[in-house]
Amino acid sequence: MNPHLLTILIFLPLAAATSMLLVPSAKKAAYKYMALTTGLLQLVLSGAMYHLFHPKGAGITDERLYQFVDHVPWIRLDMGSLGRLEIDYFIGVDGLSMPFLFLTSLVMLIAIGASWHVQKRVKGYFILLMVLDMAVMGVFSALDFFLFYIFYELMLLPLYFLIGIWGGARREYAAIKFFLYTLFGSVFMLLIIVGLYFSVINPETGAHTFNMLHMMDAANYVPDSLFSAIAQRELFGMPARLLGFIVLFIAFAIKVPIVPLHTWLPDAHVEAPTPVSIILAGILLKIGGYGILRVCLSIFPDAALQSAWWLGLIGVVSITYGALVALAQRDLKRMIAYSSVSHMGFVLLGIASLTAAGTAGAVFQMISHGFLSAALFFLVGMLYDRVHDRDIYHFRGLASLMPRFTVFVAIAFFASLGLPGFSAFIGEAFVIIGAFNAESIHGLLPRWMAISGSVGILLSAAYFLWTLQRMFFGQPRLKGGVEWAAALSDASPRETLIMVPMLALAFLLGIYPALALDNINASVLALVELVTGN
Template sequence: MEFLLNLVIYLPLLSVLAVLLLRDDTAVKWTALLATSATFLLSIPLLLNFDIANSAVPQYVTEGSAILSTMDVKYLVGLDGLSLLLFMLTTLMGPIVILSSWESVSKSLKGYYAMLLILQTASLGTFASLDLVVFYVFFELSLIPMYFLIGIWGGADRIQATIKFFIYTLVGSLIMLVALLYLGFTAGEATGTYSFTADWRFISSPEFTIGLVEQTYMFLAFALAFCIKVPLFPFHTWLPYAHTEAPTAGSVVLAAIMLKLGTYGLLRICMPVFPNAFMEFAPWLAGLAVIGIIYGALVAMVQKDVKKLVAYSSVSHLGFVVLGIFAFNTIAVQGAIIQMVNHGLSTGALFLIVGMIYDRRHTRMIDDFGGIAKSVPVLAVMFMIATLASIGLPGLNGFIGEFFILIGSFNSELYGNITFAVLAATGVVLAAVYMLWMYQRVMFGEIDKEENRKMIDLNAREISLLVPLVIFMIWIGIRPVDFTVYSEGWVDNFISVTEDKSIAVLEQVNRDELPDWTARVYGLDNQSQTDKQIVLGD
């Protein structure tokens, strides 16, 4: 199984060579499709043989020798309860993304499909990495193909969108790199081993504890990089441009996979490595998440471009994921994990459908449509299912994730009140407003344009793209336990471990040595202690 995991990760990358050597465009398409289809089929045994009872422990682990003799930097990959479903989502979306470009892209096909294949390997490697340096390499590798996909095959304003996307994500990544190196060398000074392993064994060692000041700086550095990738308000401004200008396949990959690298990083790294900072800054990040939920919904409501509307809906929906992560209880974190998958399915389907409409009408302006459900009834049904799933209709996948997140946020000890949950719930209402209003204007009413009357319904290829996504939307909506069972053990274990680590750090704190601002953040200054005593009645 260890060999199979590595084969799944690198098969798309190995296929790039074959794609570049082929001369016939049809052969290029079929090679890319066969490579991604094989990747998905080979990943199924990883899911079926996964030991659910031990989901907190990485499985199918491949551990290579040290890359650098002076440091504990090694090739280390595996899957646990956090990464498994996201890993499977990435393999599922591979052939769907390739098929979505079958007829719509004709320029530089070799380079186009090569970029998609490299992007899949980068995403799979990120989710499977258990060494922080390896994680960083795969994390950064994902930027390169997306840069070219938008910059070469994007829309009219693709250059501006590409530059903004690259600058935002690169700045965050470079700051994270500094914190990564500091983390590894700090561990080396304490233990004698410069360790970057993402199972964080050195963090648990009694001779090494990350102090509160170091935690604060490093948490903020890592969190900034991941919040930009999510993107969390106010770091979201690159996303609508990137989505709007990217080709359909680029938008689907960006929504379904790449944005999850940010939320995944918050759970994989920020929670277990910087537990005290994670808890203390949770209300601040939750506040930004709630702002993003409401802001994204309000801005989506006034969009005239249907693709840009879906893009802003991602800002809103991913705000729910961040809110669930920082609520820091089992039900909220479980909801955040399943909501990452849900968003990939429903929003990925929405971008596919928008691309299909654009291929027929060469416009995305909502006012250019109206009544097309009469011309394209199959597309209308698929569009309705994806729309209702995105809203969170009970019985479809979006409901269970948002429901878990809101319940968990309502009872979060870190938030301390129900304000975040109440405000976030308004985002559910607003989502119904802008999504249903958009659907009504596009699909219903009288047809007043001849082009809409002549629209052709979905063909077999397009239906085959959407049917798997629809099946999973309904399946998760009706039987979420079939999916949440994979991450339950991981969530319970990591919350417990994170709490234990935070207590261990606080027991070693010398308050007199802390800067005043750090003491205030962590409630360790004299005034904070007095306030706590008053509240507790001491």
């Protein structure tokens, strides 16, 4: 197995962005075709890697669990009394990250397809899109914490400019709010990374290390260091390891996002152009959930065990609050943004259960929500591109004007609300099962949390079905009258080509979830064993 396949997958967009710099700005069509070619190559490569990936039964700290590993020394510096600085280019994937690489390739290709009619500063737009693509791939692959942080921070700039330049009327406000929220979490994350670095040693060289696998192994901690479980040091009157867990959790929870750290998301979605909304919902939110699994639970398993009840409560609050606020929205895009807050609450509830079923359900829910939310925002973009309006109350009877579009919306709505036969049902069902059984397995979550989470499914049915009934059925009645009726053409062949694979994937994973669960299971079991000890 070629270990450099993962490196090629990560840096292919950077090669495309570099090539775009050499193309004259006048040739606008060239940029989108270069981006499309890159997206197709990434999808083929990630699909081939997913096919070649074979789950292995090993501990989460065992490098044998990870595949497509590329591990070479990157930075070496003698720091005198502080020892030797070791930073490695260390990448690899396991069952927790491999599905997200394929998801990222798919969602980025969808975003490129949704960007086909961009006319403003086309060169800069597609270069930023490629840089963002590279950064996201790097986050899901990095196994060196310093490298992880570089890719994590690198995502900020492209998104800031994509929202701030190509967004709506309040784009500057939304871009700054997104940037400040994310930067707030990542700045404090850096402090914890430095603390972990000076707490962990490489057992082979004896030097301090950013290697995340070494950080997951309690045997590699210096006994009297800040984050050693033996030392039990305190910071601000709190055990240092618990404080480190909380700081990292907040940094990733902003990305999820969970209530009350979610307020940047509706603003960013409403003001962002459709392709950026697709990326935000389809990929960015998953980085938050992935970070909690890869970093918070894996490096601070003792603190995760101690905080499980609170994580479950936050998950339940996010599920319920997000659904209730979505039910009250008039703006279709804002409604879907709040539905994402609710659906990502299931991810946190599944993680908090610390059971194999709940954790696998959380990962599956993120995968499912990735392409379903991308489909929903693409559908909203289709409507907005035609009449430049998203108010639910301004539309009625669209089924008679846009029958193919209505079918797409109906399938996407039913899939998102968790109807059996679709992928969201599998993810939410596994989360509820895991949360319900958590009390009998290790007594961490009370069963009322699982019951409260299931109420969120009912609420999601309410806002999706109400919107479907209000906008698409009955006699046509549009705010724009005849002018709108003429502009509301049905889905084009390009739009159909983008929508069909996403909806087909939702159906395929709903009927045959083993396509994802088989690859997820070994890593989930290893993670649960690390945290709970069984």
